[in-house]
Amino acid sequence: MKNKKLNSWLWRWHVIAGLISLPFVLILSITGGIYLFKDNYEAPHLAKINQIKEVKGQPLSFQKQWEVVQKKSSKKPDEIILNKNNVQATRFASGQFATKSTLYLNPYSGDILAQIREKDSKMFKVRKLHGELLMGKFGTKIVELIACWLIVLIITGIYVWWPKKKWSLKGVFLIRKKEGRRNFFRDLHAVTAFWFSVLLLMILMGGLPWTDVFGDYFKWMQKVTHTGYPVTWQATNVHSKSFGIETIPLDSVIGIAKGMDLKGEIHIGLPYKKTDVFTVSNTVGDPHYLEIHHLDQFSGKEIVSHDWNDIGVLMRGRLWFMAFHQGQFGPWNKYLMLLTAIALFTLSLSAFLSYYLRDKKGWGIPKVPKNFTVGKVVIGLIILLSLLLPLFGLSVLLIIVFHYGKKLSANKIS
CATH class of the missing domain: 1.20.120 (Four Helix Bundle (Hemerythrin (Met), subunit A))
Structure with a gap:
């Protein structure tokens, strides 16, 4: 009952x-x-930009394409995204989230075909709403x-x-x-x-x-319990150990990346400074297949690599539920x-x-x-939810203050 x-x-x-x-x-x-259905909506438009209409001669080396982009673009690229074939534009990206910008380069002529800014898309506005x-x-x-x-x-x-x-x-x-x-x-x-x-x-x-x-709050919990990403998951925490006059060609790094047989779309993080690394990673629907590999930019040797098994339990839960949500x-x-x-x-x-x-x-x-x-069980549940969800706890506190403030005012009037 x-x-x-x-x-x-x-x-x-x-x-x-x-x-x-x-x-x-x-x-x-x-x-x-x-x-x-963001990807479904944007796919036809991006396919037109991505497809090379005229294929003449041999494509420029990836190293040369990187140099062209650095000269022609106002922003240095953070990464290159690998394509499946040679009749597609080469994509260089910079920034993250709202500041993300993707540049499409014709690998045969070196011409910039388009630059897509995330914040300019209609789906970005839907996401912001x-x-x-x-x-x-x-x-x-x-x-x-x-x-x-x-x-x-x-x-x-x-x-x-x-x-x-x-x-x-x-x-x-x-x-x-x-x-x-x-x-x-x-x-x-x-x-x-x-x-x-x-x-x-x-x-x-x-x-x-x-x-x-x-x-x-969740990030803080991951930090104190050591259940987030490994420290060396981020490229900023890994450094090239051997120093040479020149970095190895980007083409060599791409050859190494393709040999890793990663699932999904392959991204290669590009170095800025001499201490930086090349970072090979993948974006894939199922986070269980996530991998990240940091390579010395002078020798190409792998410094450290991680996969799903190296990720802490709270971050695993977060990644799984976020993927499910999307x-x-x-x-x-x-x-x-x-x-x-x-x-x-x-x-x-x-x-x-x-x-x-x-x-x-x-x-x-x-x-x-x-x-x-209100019984102890209900009060206990409210306290538990308030600890887990700080904004809910704050709203409950405001309701209590308002409720008792109203009662005190009524008592004074009477």
Whole structure:
């Protein structure tokens, strides 16, 4: 049997949090569903740029192409991305995330065909809307707070959904279609939320590491527990040991990289200073196949290399859930995420319609008996969530201050 008073209290907070979160959740579900197909959307445009129309003679050496790019580009390239054949443009990239810029070079003529800046793309704007509501750091924190409260909505929703007396298929696992519009939308919300609750939690676990407060907190946990990347995963922590007059040709490094038989797309990080290294790495949907190899820029010898087995457990979890969040494991993952985004939009909209179709006397917020006291288990769960999700904890603190401040004001007036 459920505690009726606790059920009313949780239901009250479920409704309040749901109404506040609703517009943001709708935006997140739409933009998330769209961004899943970023590569599909951009592929035709990039294919036109990437394809060499006229192939004449022999291509320039990669070393020569690198020299050409350094002269013609205002920004020195950080890496070269290997192509599968010789009828594609050579790609040199610089910067990361919002500052990333990819330059397409004709390997036969040495002409720059195009320069694509990440921040200029339409999908970048979709991502910014999804991650920060186009409001910068402030927007990121709003999205993070909504994500924290979505976890609370899932937990409270499951408790409220749980049958009071006995189980039945209709209204619990199936949607009632012939018992009025309000019951239909109520069931559509509750049943959809139940069936997708685990997937929604997994998506949230993949999204939260990108946020500001939780993201920094998670990085701190990795650091103190030594469960992140190995120190020598980053090229900045590895240095060339042998010093010569000239570095080995980029063509030789590319030959070494191709011999490694890495899965996915191969990237070669380019050195700036004499102490820097060539870094061979790969981008691949499944993070289990990640590898990184640091090569001495003068001898070409491997200084250190790492793979999935060298990554700490917290970082492994982060990489897996982030890949799952983005649908990187293949078509099944992408379409499962799309289905979940549609489900999130559906359950959110149906919740609002169920609320709108109620008997419209007052706000329709469930009432809680005045003598109700929150139990130790619930308080313990709130404290645990507050420790794990700092922004949620801050919001709870503000609610408590506001609640008791309101009570004190009422007592003074009376």
